Amino acid sequence: MFFERLPYRLQIPLGLAGAVVIAALLVTVVSARIGAHQARQGVIATAGRAMVLLAAQSRSLLAADDTWRVFTLLRNTAALLPGAAADQSRAAILDTQGTVVAASMPGMLPTGSTVLGQRVRGQTLPAPAAVVAPRQWDRADGGMTLVEPVRSDDGQLQGFVYVEIDAGAFVPDWAALSRPALIGVLLAVLLLVPVGWLVGRRMMRPLAIVAQCIVRVGREDPQALLTLVPRTRNPELALISHAVERLIAETQVRQQAELRALSAERMAAVGRLTAAVAHEINNPLGGLLNAARTLRVHGDNPAARAQTLGLLERGLQQIRSTVAALVPQVRIEDRPLEANDLADVVTLVLPMAARWRIDLRSDTDLSALPRVPSSVLRQVMLNLLMNALKAAGEDGRVRAMLSADASEVRFVVGNSGERLASGGLEARLAAESGTDPAGFGLWVCREIATQFGGGFAAADSDEFATQLMFWIPNRERHEVPAAD
Amino acid sequence: MKRQLFLRATAAAGMAACWRPTPAAGRLRIGLTAVILADEAAFLARWAAYLGPRLGSEVAFLSRDEYQRLHDMLNAGQIDALWTCGYPYVRFRKQLHLLAVPLYQGQPTYQSYLIRHKGDPSIRGWPDVRGKVFAYSDPLSNSGWLVAQGELAKVNIRPHDFKRTFFAHGHSHVAEAVAARLADAGSIDGYVWETMRLQGMPAAAQTEVIWKSMHHGFPPLVTASDGWGQPARALQATLLQMANDAEGRALLKELNLDGFIAGSFADFESIYRLACSVPGSGVEAS
Numbered sequence: 001m002f003f004e005r006l007p008y009r010l011q012i013p014l015g016l017a018g019a020v021v022i023a024a025l026l027v028t029v030v031s032a033r034i035g036a037h038q039a040r041q042g043v044i045a046t047a048g049r050a051m052v053l054l055a056a057q058s059r060s061l062l063a064a065d066d067t068w069r070v071f072t073l074l075r076n077t078a079a080l081l082p083g084a085a086a087d088q089s090r091a092a093i094l095d096t097q098g099t100v101v102a103a104s105m106p107g108m109l110p111t112g113s114t115v116l117g118q119r120v121r122g123q124t125l126p127a128p129a130a131v132v133a134p135r136q137w138d139r140a141d142g143g144m145t146l147v148e149p150v151r152s153d154d155g156q157l158q159g160f161v162y163v164e165i166d167a168g169a170f171v172p173d174w175a176a177l178s179r180p181a182l183i184g185v186l187l188a189v190l191l192l193v194p195v196g197w198l199v200g201r202r203m204m205r206p207l208a209i210v211a212q213c214i215v216r217v218g219r220e221d222p223q224a225l226l227t228l229v230p231r232t233r234n235p236e237l238a239l240i241s242h243a244v245e246r247l248i249a250e251t252q253v254r255q256q257a258e259l260r261a262l263s264a265e266r267m268a269a270v271g272r273l274t275a276a277v278a279h280e281i282n283n284p285l286g287g288l289l290n291a292a293r294t295l296r297v298h299g300d301n302p303a304a305r306a307q308t309l310g311l312l313e314r315g316l317q318q319i320r321s322t323v324a325a326l327v328p329q330v331r332i333e334d335r336p337l338e339a340n341d342l343a344d345v346v347t348l349v350l351p352m353a354a355r356w357r358i359d360l361r362s363d364t365d366l367s368a369l370p371r372v373p374s375s376v377l378r379q380v381m382l383n384l385l386m387n388a389l390k391a392a393g394e395d396g397r398v399r400a401m402l403s404a405d406a407s408e409v410r411f412v413v414g415n416s417g418e419r420l421a422s423g424g425l426e427a428r429l430a431a432e433s434g435t436d437p438a439g440f441g442l443w444v445c446r447e448i449a450t451q452f453g454g455g456f457a458a459a460d461s462d463e464f465a466t467q468l469m470f471w472i473p474n475r476e477r478h479e480v481p482a483a484d
Numbered sequence: 485m486k487r488q489l490f491l492r493a494t495a496a497a498g499m500a501a502c503w504r505p506t507p508a509a510g511r512l513r514i515g516l517t518a519v520i521l522a523d524e525a526a527f528l529a530r531w532a533a534y535l536g537p538r539l540g541s542e543v544a545f546l547s548r549d550e551y552q553r554l555h556d557m558l559n560a561g562q563i564d565a566l567w568t569c570g571y572p573y574v575r576f577r578k579q580l581h582l583l584a585v586p587l588y589q590g591q592p593t594y595q596s597y598l599i600r601h602k603g604d605p606s607i608r609g610w611p612d613v614r615g616k617v618f619a620y621s622d623p624l625s626n627s628g629w630l631v632a633q634g635e636l637a638k639v640n641i642r643p644h645d646f647k648r649t650f651f652a653h654g655h656s657h658v659a660e661a662v663a664a665r666l667a668d669a670g671s672i673d674g675y676v677w678e679t680m681r682l683q684g685m686p687a688a689a690q691t692e693v694i695w696k697s698m699h700h701g702f703p704p705l706v707t708a709s710d711g712w713g714q715p716a717r718a719l720q721a722t723l724l725q726m727a728n729d730a731e732g733r734a735l736l737k738e739l740n741l742d743g744f745i746a747g748s749f750a751d752f753e754s755i756y757r758l759a760c761s762v763p764g765s766g767v768e769a770s
Binding site: 065066067068069071075102103106107110111112 | 617651664
């Protein structure tokens with residue numbers, strides 16, 4: 001509703017004016033109804049007084065049979081009749097036979113025409129002899145006819161005063177009845193609109209300030225806002241002010257809590273990052289230490305020494321790449337992936353597989369030369385293999401397959417542990433990204449896949465309960481999003 | 485201004501003047517109809533102021549609305565002069581002395597009119613007034629009663645053949661009665677009606693003339709026969725000289741008259757013959 005969209009400083013004066021108008025209209029209607037009832041009685045009473053005057057003044061004229069002077073009497077007196085100005089009433093003096101001697105409107109009551117005992121304006125009037133006292137008749141058309149005998153001082157009948165009042169004379173003058181009320185309404189509106197505007201403005205000023213405070217809550221200094229909240233003795237406004245003060249205080253507490261939560265989140269992120277770094281570095285460290293022990297035992301064998309040193313070099317290179325990846329904007333110069341990288345990774349996790357008596361097997365299918373960076377894929381393969389070994393558990397089985405074609409490089413790992421479907425993987429990833437730093441490996445794999453434009457998902461397998469598949473496009477340079 | 489001119493003209497038609505110096509009163513009393521006097525106080529004051537210095541006496545006007553009443557006052561010495569109608573002059577000629585006769589349109593004559601409400605096709609002449617409501621001016625009016633009686637007799641309409649008749653006590657009232665349809669027709673002084681029309685009065689505009697009589701002697705000023713003396717002659721001389729000075733001409737213009745002449749009974753011969761022919765006129769052939 002349009003009215004409801006108006007500000008209170010307009011609603012209040014308009015509402016006051018509207019209330020006055022409605023009240024005035026109701027009063028006018030009631031007054032007019034009462035006035036209409038009283039008007040008819042007033043018309044009859046006025047006509048009666050005029051007839052008494054005519055009867056008194058016409059005695060001598062009737063005795064003299066002076067038509068002209070009767071006419072002048074009627075012409076001067078008929079103005080007293082209600083509605084005479086609008087030709088809604090007329091008077092006549094009749095002789096003893098009920099014939100018009102003269103009338104105020106001779107055109108409607110012709111001189112010499114008989115009235116009494118005749119049908120006039122739809123009303124049959126009695127014969128002169130039957131009119132021995134003042135009488136009146138309500139006509140069917142709403143008008144009225146009145147007749148009063150004129151008698152001499154000794155009671156001799158001299159004639160009659162005859163008056164006709166049309167229905168229009170009884171119709172209330174609505175314009176006249178409503179004029180005072182309308183003038184009152186106009187004056188009231190002229191007074192109440194500006195007064196209401198001032199009152200509304202005064203009433204709404206604290207509400208407007210409160211509204212401004214509410215709008216600024218959360219964006220400006222709470223202490224400064226608290227100084228703006230109006231102090232008032234009005235109970236409703238005081239209630240609102242107190243509520244706004246509470247809102248400001250609670251908002252301040254919430255903002256502080258959010259700041260603390262943000263800080264904690266940042267600390268948690270740092271912790272997760274540290275854990276991830278430790279995880280990525282710790283993973284190859286086990287294999288490197290094993291390689292160092294191998295070198296110490298079999299270092300005399302040139303082939304074994306060379307293989308072990310190569311293993312050590314590639315493992316250290318992986319750590320270096322992992323550390324370098326933590327530095328934003330650093331572009332890692334890395335060699336492409338080779339088939340040996342899978343063998344290296346398998347070698348790194350073999351002690352874990354042996355400890356749990358897990359049947360670990362791996363294979364490669366490189367129909368195209370991989371061009372993806374080796375350090376990234378090694379990190380992924382190491383994470384997924386370690387995750388698979390953990391999932392397979394003692395006496396379990398783990399199978400790894402590295403394949404590459406012209407379009408993408410793919411690494412698939414299956415284990416015989418608990419089943420992990422697609423929905424379960426997503427739930428695990430969501431959990432691992434937030435509160436489970438221990439399972440950070442899967443989350444890192446998914447992040448790498450995303451960054452390199454590939455994917456990471458759980459795939460159906462008839463042989464293994466869980467089979468995870470990682471793939472990225474087989475190209476040399478990838479668009480790596482800038483780190484936050 | 486127009487209404488004033490009309491009323492002054494009406495005064496000329498109906499006014500009766502009488503002059504009988506009365507040492508006790510010390511002033512000249514002239515009888516006029518009441519209706520005219522009521523509205524023409526300012527004009528009559530000017531006329532009195534004109535006559536007074538020339539007559540060496542104060543002049544006063546008295547009004548009554550019936551000719552008979554004014555003649556009674558003249559006979560009783562209550563007024564000194566009377567501006568009456570030609571019919572009462574010929575009827576009471578033995579008790580009256582002709583003082584002056586007004587000139588209207590250069591002649592000492594006027595006409596009687598039969599009028600009806602404008603556009604009323606039911607009345608086209610005297611025969612059509614049978615069964616109607618008819619208005620006369622005064623029982624002693626030539627144009628407002630006597631002429632009508634002569635014409636009604638010609639068409640064999642008797643008083644009881646009317647629906648109703650009444651006297652309106654003045655020629656202008658006859659016009660007003662017909663205009664208001666209080667009467668269907670009326671007999672009126674032609675000089676008065678023409679003056680009303682000239683001044684654009686509603687009663688004349690709402691009526692129309694359907695018959696005009698022959699010319700009759702204009703209503704004269706008379707005095708009682710025993711009141712004719714030097715003062716009466718002085719009044720007569722003053723009236724006859726009014727057209728010869730500017731102030732007098734201005735007053736005559738307001739009366740819509742051209743002047744006064746001494747006149748004679750011969751000027752009223754037509755009225756005399758008419759009165760003789762009307763039963764009950766009170767005039768018998770000598």
